[in-house]
Amino acid sequence: MSDDQSREQHEGQTNFGHGRDGHNHNGHGRECHDDPDVRDPDDPDVRDPDDQHAREQEDKAPEPNQKDCRCDSSTIDTHLCKSEGLAREADFASKQKTDIDSTIQSYTKVRKEYPNLRKELLPQVNEITxxxxxxxxxxxCAMPKNTTAKRLDEAFEAILRTVEKCAGSLPTCVVEPCDFDLDVRGLELVGARRKLAEYEGKMATYRKCMLELLEEPTNLSARLAASVAAVKTLAEALAADPDADKLKQLYVEARVAERDVKLIWSGYNSASEYVDRLCLTLDCWLAAVDMATILTGRLGVLECRERSAAKRCKEMADNIVGETVMRYERDRAAGVRPAESDGTQSEPDFADDVAIR
Incomplete structure (x- = not known):
């Protein structure tokens, strides 16, 4: 027997009953493991209970057949609260509409008439001066000593400075240009309430100033008439040959009349200066109304959110079992693993709760 034939016979004896991979095969073509420690990883009856892969396969939720369509009911509050905010805005704005319309109508009328009135009264003001x-x-000239007039002037100026310091020299409101930030999305509940109170105060202040300014044409005529009457009274008293004490009193009365004549124009050196002040005050008042309107809407959204959150919490607390099972089913259907779910309900996204104008 040759060496090659001897080697083939030896290999045939060695591999008897085995495949080329060295494993036993039965008549059905299945592998038979003589080693009890060798297990088929796909056979659940022999799967190693400590095998991590096996546990993951058991815990894994079925693959969803479509996109995650879970609906978080809290997002409905986003729409409801935004609607409530817009409704509050509309209600607040409608309450201001009557005042705004009548004020703008008066503004248009006064703005047109004041320059003509000023031209008409200017000759009379010059004459009374x-x-x-x-x-x-x-x-x-009728006073016995010139020093008396000088001392009266000094006393009058001192008193006038005190009065102007505590009461003001001009009856008109002083309004600075206003530029309000209308974006209130960063405000929370406490801040929104504080801001709303602040701008409601601004509304009242600008409104009061606006009403005073709209009365200026009427007040202008009244101040001129009062000055005319005061000068006439002084002239009549002087014609009655007053004594020294009466002359001192008349001198001070004349100084008061002098101050009143200077204030006939209420500090406005021209018609355009008054009209500009009128326009600025109206603009600031309307800006404050806009701001208060937006803040009212924002506050409505925030208060709605607070109520909705409390309501959702109570509903969940009253139905913990049902909510838990529902959460489990939703997460499992969506393929969310337990470690990825914290068991809480997401908060709604309230971005851009109210329209920012």
Missing amino acids: EQLERVQERIR
């Missing part, structure tokens, strides 16, 4: 100067000169 000249009459007062003549009366003052006559009183000064």
Whole structure:
């Protein structure tokens, strides 16, 4: 027997009953493991209970057949609260509409009429100013000593400074240009309430100033009439040959009349200066109304969110079992693993709760 034939016979004896991979095969073509430690990983009857892969396969939820369509009911509150905020805005704005319409109508009328009124009254103001100067000169000449007039002037100026410091020299409101930030999305409940109170105060202040300014044409005529009457009274008293004490009183009255004549125009050096102040005050008042309207809407959204959150919490607390089972079924259907779910319900996204104008 040759060496090759001997080697083939030896290999045939060695591999008797085995495949080329060295494993036993039965008549059905299945592998038979003589080693009890060798298990088929796909056979659940022999799967190693400590095998991590096996546990993951058992815990794994069935693959969803479509996209995750879970609906978080809390997102409904987003729409409801936004609607409530917009409704509050609309209600607040409608309550301001009557005042706004009537004020704009008055503004348009006064803006047109004031320049003409000022031109009409200017000659009368100049005339009463000249009459007062003549009366003052006559009183000064009738006084026994010039030093008396000087001392009266000093006393009058001191009193006038005190009065102007505590009461103001002009009856008109002083309004600075206003530029409000209308974006209130970052405000939370406490801040929104505080801001709303602040701008409601601004609304009241600007509104009061606006009403005063709209009365300026009427008040202008009244101030001129009062000055005319005061100068006439001084002239009549001087003609009655007053004594020294009466002359001192008349001199001070003339100084008061002088101040009143200077205030006939209420500090406005021209018609355009008054109209600009009127326009600025109206603009600031309307801006404050806009801001208060938006803040009212924002506050409505935030208060709605607070109520909705409390309601959701109570509903969940009253139905813990049902909510838990529902959460489990939803997460399992969506393929969410237990470690990825914290068991809480997400909060709604309230971005851009109210329209920012």
